[in-house]
Amino acid sequence: MKRVLIIGSGFGGIASALRLRAAGHDVHLIEKLNAIGGRAQVFEHGGYRHDAGPTVITAPFLFDELFELFGERRSDFIHFKELSPWYRFTYPDGDHFDYGGTLDDTLNEIARIEPRDCAGYRSLVAHSKSIFDVGFTKLAHSPFHEFGHMIKQIPALLKLRSDRTVWELVCKHLCNEKIRQAFSIQPLLVGGSPFDTTSIYGLIHYLERAYGIHFAMGGTGALIKSLHDLMLRYGVTVQTNATATALNHSGRKVTGATLQTGEIIEADNVVFNGDPMTLYRTLLPNQILPIATKIKRDYSKLSMGLFVLFFGTDRTYESVAHHTIWLGKRYKELLDDIFHRGILADDFSLYVHRPTATDPSFAPIGHDSFYVLAPVPHQGANIDWSVEEPKLRSRIIDALDASLLPGLKTHIKAPFSMTPDDFAADYLSHLGAGFSIAPTFSQSAWFRFHNKAEGFENLYLAGAGTHPGAGMPGVLSSAKVIEALISNSIGEKPAK
16 A cells, blocks of 8 residues: 555546545545635635536546445435536527537527538537547546657547647538537637647547536535545545645655645655646756656646636526527637737637526525636736726626626626636646646647656646646546556556
8 A cells, every 4th residue: 555645636636536545545635725626616705606616517427437436326425417508609699509408409409500510510520429439538548658659649640630620620510600619619618729729629529419518416516525525435634725835855756745834744656636837847846857847847838817707696597508608709819819919808708607597506596696707818918917807807797788697787796706816826827827738739648748747756647737638527537547557556457
């Protein structure tokens, strides 16, 4: 039995803790904040409850596996409810597109806007399955820290045209601009622009079609609590309000971590579940880092930042779906402003989350709970959020009042927000990026930060910034890679 220290309790850290505990290791999990979950915090404000982090569950089987490791069933502890529609897209001209449900449901919606794209959607899903069979089934749980492994995958990746972007993939199959936007927006949920993100992420279309989109009743916070209880039932040590300020090492072996309080936690293996950009900038001495790590650290392109506005309303908006993508008048130009020009534009596109559409417990009776997310530039754009936050908040409220949420300015209650400054301070995300590094082709698989840190015998990475990438399926899969790497290092067989 080895002692494993896990730094950070996002889904990648929690899943790593459970998998390694099931394998028989002594696991100690630490978290900077006063509650576990990483970005998946819960805010109670003005009588309304808000999930601060991810809310879309696209691969429920990955959560089921964590309970099955201990002979339990996830459904005995938390209920996943499939949504219908999965997403509602609203357009500037007042039109909308409901995505989700059965294949026929989606095809009927497509036919209402552009009948020619029905056949194109079928071919897109078929191609997406081909990507899924390689990119997820075969590679998502496989470590990419050895270049030889990457070389072996090149023929399959080239055959799937992974050099193309998500936008190029979608345009190959679909012709209507509205439908193209709806089926290219998914990279934004993992931190990338569809015009830059490798088409490997096109596997999301099949993942959604195969498993649906679910919501954890009680919210993501309730899911975190059920996983927290699972860890405690089986002996994982969980320590909150514990910030690691340095990783201790002897030569190429990491021996543990020093906390902000001065406490030293020793370990045989260390798993870092945080932003690799922060790990390699602040927790390890620069002089002992391999050149390849320094290059990735210094030249990686970051994901966008996030502006998140939370509020309640003293009325309900029954016509608003659980997940709504509110698209602005500009698409590529707006994304270029965010990702390439570092401009906080006057316009925006929004993700509107109304959990009370599914779970009324998020707000008092007769009220709604919302959060509204707008992609924005990260801190590298040098935006003064103390000045710009109230301006952007006002513009968003005005836009929603005039469209999706009529009367919002009269009915809004208890608003507050998070900006990239908060992501940097609360989550130690480099430059406040929402998802660590961007999911471009040149920052995927072997080119991404490796799950086994170069130059160290026993340091491992889980989470959004490492392989296979951001999003719940990605970070949960990174934990499977960690389990395999640690088990292989001591001659054991991974549990599942």
